[in-house]
Amino acid sequence: MGKQLTKLRRRKDARKELDAIDERRELALIIHYSCESFYDIKDGRTPRITSIAVRNFASGQTTSVSIHKSAEQNGVPINEITDHYDRLEKEMLEEFFAYLATVPVQRFVHWNMRDINFGFQAIEHRLKVLGGTPTVVEDFRKFDLARGLIALFGVGYAPHGESGRMHSIMDINSITAKDALTGAEEAKAFEEAEFVKLHQSTLRKVDVIANLLERTLDGSLKTESSWFDQHGFHPQAVVEFMKEHWVWSLIAMIGVVVGLGSRVLGWL
Template identity: 55%
Template sequence: MDTLLEQASTTLVIHYSCESFYDKNDGKTPRITSIAVRNLASGQTDSFSIHQIAEEQRVPFDLIVDHYDDLERQMLDRYFEFLRSRQHFNWLHWNMRDVNYGFAALEHRHRVLGGQPIMIAEDKKFDLSRALIDLYGVGYTGHPRLETLLVKNNITNRDFLTGVQEADAFENKEFVRLHQSTLRKVDTLANLFERTNSKKLKTNSSWAEQYGYTPAVLAEWAKEYWIVSLVIVAGGVLTFVVRAFDLWHLLVPATP
């Protein structure tokens, strides 16, 4: 995380909205509705969305569905052209890990529509959702994690749509709402990243879980470092001696 902050001017926060992939029964990949990319240092955000392309092409919003493939192709063309000169940047994201939802999904969708996507190297991708689990443990917040973190940290959820709400918005052709939600989420991710880096993020994790001093971690350390084993054994012996001494005083009456 320190590296990303040091390279904040070349670190981008990305999120996108799409058709629900849980309700797809036709075997086709979910359609993309909007993509937002925020510069971590400046806060400048570039966005790519179906309704913006439709407006430029003078396609009425109520007819977007009839022209969706063409509009989506143009949107993805612009996104990947934007990406072309920023392949070497760091890309901070939330759970964008596979072809259901992720960089691979954007690339696949572009190919389906006849495009030639630009690839981002794996070492340039930073999954904040996994990083928080590594830092604070699996139970650091409730599910869904992103929404519960907002509540825990008093971060505004204005324009923020949950997964179910996004699916409903897509079905209702509310593309502007989807776009606004995507913009809100890149702001939210940048906010969470900065709070995490400054150690101000509020979680449900205990002090031991937050700093890694759990029995499992100590056991792993003991396997690798003899000094840790020595400290653990010494601590156990000291505890035994102290408790034995206390027990002795309870059993043996004090001499008058």
């Protein structure tokens, strides 16, 4: 399949998934989390989790777990969290996965949570490392809004920049970045043990993702995409379709021949 036809297929698939989410909003959960920067880890281990937030798209109700809440529940002063991190992280993750068990059919809308570096697998792996057993969310219950926007509007819908497309699309749509830290800011906050700030950033980002999802569904999301990308059409797609479907190519050729024949008869 040609490049432009592939784009059209991906756009159609993304729109179909979004329509399904829109029809059952009460079953859509927005999820995001914060963690230690995986770029700064030199010993090969996976990043420690600091907080996770899940927001119901329909009601706006948000469930969250965080390392500083786990510390408070265990009577550990916030300035001593790093000394007890593994134990506190395990309890935090067990609380999160216990919550997941209560939402067995819901759909999770996320932003780039798709691999062992940053994603569901990373969270699952952390609990396994700490001696626990995670609840696995099936892939068909996950929808990556970041990839969905690319499928709908093309890679040029927002510049990646230094802070990533989430912050860029927020700027384009005048969505305030209050409390939403960039990747570099989150890494610094973790190094300085500012766990409350990281939790606030996670809560803000699930709110932002919900906002972007809402604007995508109602058609009000502003992007920097070209007209062709915004409307899911490119002239090259017609050429690719004609090449892949010989019947239509034959009809087009017959049309050209008939047209030329008519001109010749007219000249005679």
